[in-house]
Amino acid sequence: SQKIEQNSEALNIQEGKTATLTCNYTNYSPAYLQWYRQDPGRGPVFLLLIRENEKEKRKERLKVTFDTTLKQSLFHITASQPADSATYLCALDYGGGNKLTFGTGTQLKVEL
Amino acid sequence: DAGITQSPRHKVTETGTPVTLRCHQTENHRYMYWYRQDPGHGLRLIHYSYGVKDTDKGEVSDGYSVSRSKTEDFLLTLESATSSQTSVYFCAISESMDRGVTNYGYTFGSGTRLTVV
Numbered sequence: 001s002q003k004i005e006q007n008s009e010a011l012n013i014q015e016g017k018t019a020t021l022t023c024n025y026t027n028y029s030p031a032y033l034q035w036y037r038q039d040p041g042r043g044p045v046f047l048l049l050i051r052e053n054e055k056e057k058r059k060e061r062l063k064v065t066f067d068t069t070l071k072q073s074l075f076h077i078t079a080s081q082p083a084d085s086a087t088y089l090c091a092l093d094y095g096g097g098n099k100l101t102f103g104t105g106t107q108l109k110v111e112l
Numbered sequence: 113d114a115g116i117t118q119s120p121r122h123k124v125t126e127t128g129t130p131v132t133l134r135c136h137q138t139e140n141h142r143y144m145y146w147y148r149q150d151p152g153h154g155l156r157l158i159h160y161s162y163g164v165k166d167t168d169k170g171e172v173s174d175g176y177s178v179s180r181s182k183t184e185d186f187l188l189t190l191e192s193a194t195s196s197q198t199s200v201y202f203c204a205i206s207e208s209m210d211r212g213v214t215n216y217g218y219t220f221g222s223g224t225r226l227t228v229v
Contacts (some may be wrong), residue, residue, distance in 0.1 A: 102155040105154060
C-alpha cells in the first residue's frame with residue numbers, strides 16, 4: 001500500500017529563515033500533490049496543489065517542488081514568521097474521486 | 113470554516129452506544145468526505161460521498177456507516193461505539209470534482225472530538 005513519509009520531528013527555525021519540509025512517498029506517483037496547514041484544534045487548510053507534470057509552484061512566500069523520480073515533494077516557506085508555526089501536511093491524490101491520502105505532518109516552529 | 117460546519121464539536125459517549133456526527137455544507141458540492149485523525153496515523157479516509165445516496169468506503173470504514181439524503185448533509189454513524197473509535201473526526205468538501213478539474217484542495221470542517229469511555 002502507499003506510504004507517505006513526513007519528518008515526525010518538529011522543525012525549529014529562526015524568524016526570517018527559509019523553512020523546508022519534506023514529503024516522501026513509495027510506489028507510484030500521484031496525479032496531484034497537495035499541501036495543507038493545520039493549527040491546534042482546527043481543521044487543515046489548503047495551501048497549494050502541484051501536478052505530476054509540474055516541477056515547481058509558487059504562492060507568495062510558499063514554494064512547492066515535485067520530483068517524481070525521487071518520489072519527493074519539498075515545501076518551502078521563505079522569510080518565515082512566528083505566525084507560520086503550525087503542522088504542515090502533504091496529501092497525495094491519485095484521481096478517481098479526488099480521494100486524498102495524507103501524511104502524518106511535520107510541526108514547524110518559528111522562533112524570534 | 114466558511115461553508116462547512118460539523119456538529120457536535122465535542123462528544124463523550126459510552127462503549128456500545130450509537131453515535132451520529134453531522135456535516136453540513138452550504139457550497140452545494142457533490143463530493144464530501146469523512147476522515148479520522150489520530151496521533152501517528154494522520155488523517156485516514158472513512159467514507160466518502162459523490163452525490164445524494166451515493167457513498168463508498170474508504171481505508172478505515174469498519175464500524176462506520178454513512179448516509180446522504182440531501183446534498184448539504186453527510187452523516188457519519190458509529191453503530192456501536194468502541195474505545196478504538198476515540199478520535200477527532202473531520203468532514204471535508206471538494207470543489208474540484210464539480211468543476212471537472214483538480215485545481216482546488218479540500219475545505220475541512222473544524223472537527224468533532226469524540227471520546228468513547
